[in-house]
Amino acid sequence: MNTKEKLFSRKSAPERSARMVETIIGCKWSLTVYHLLNNDINRPGEMVRSVEGLSTKVLNACLKKNIDFGILNRTTFNEVPPRVEYNVTPFGTKFINVLEGLEQLQQDINMENEQLTR
C-alpha cells in the first residue's frame, strides 16, 4: 500500500494546439501567407502573383487548412467580379504570436551554433 502523499500529478499536454503548430510548420506556405497578410496582400490572385513558386492549387489547400483551424477567415464581397479576402482571426493572431516565439528560439539556436563553430 502506498501511504506517501503525492503532491503533483501529470500535467496534460496542449496536444491539439501543438498538433496545429506541427501541421502549420509542415505546410511550408502558411508562414509566407501570414507574411503576405501582414503586408495587406489578402486576395488569393494577388498572393499567387507576389510569391515565387506558389500555385493557386497549393495556396487554396493552405488557406483551407488555416480556415479549418480557425486561424484565418474568408470574406466574400458581393461585387462583380466577386471579391474574396482572407484575414487573420483573433485566435489566429495569438497562434501567429506563438509561431513568432518559435522563430525567436530558432534564432537563438542558430546564434549559439554559429558561436560553437567559430
Next chain:
Amino acid sequence: MNTKEKLFSRKSAPERSARMVETIIGCKWSLTVYHLLNNDINRPGEMVRSVEGLSTKVLNACLKKNIDFGILNRTTFNEVPPRVEYNVTPFGTKFINVLEGLEQLQQDINMENEQLTR
C-alpha cells in the same frame, strides 16, 4: 520567360525549435518537471517522491533530453552525500513561455468546443 517580378519568397520554418516542441510535448513528463521546478522542487529524488507515476528511470531520460536541448542545466554540489539540482536556463525560460502560449491556445480551443456543444 517569366518577366513578372516576385516580391516575396518562401519563408523558412523554425524547424529545429518546432521539432523541440514536438519532442517535449511528446515526452509526457517534461511539462510536469517544469511545474515542479517552478515550485522549487529541483532535486531528482524529491521530484520522484512528489509525483504519482513518475519513476527515476523515466525522470532521468526526461531530464537528459531537456539538458541536450539546452532547456535545463544540471548542477552538482560537492557535498556528502553529493547533491544534484536542475534549473531552467535563460533559453529554457523562453522555450517554456512558448509552451505556455500553446497552453493558452489550447484553452481557447477547449472553450470554443464547449460553446459549440452547448
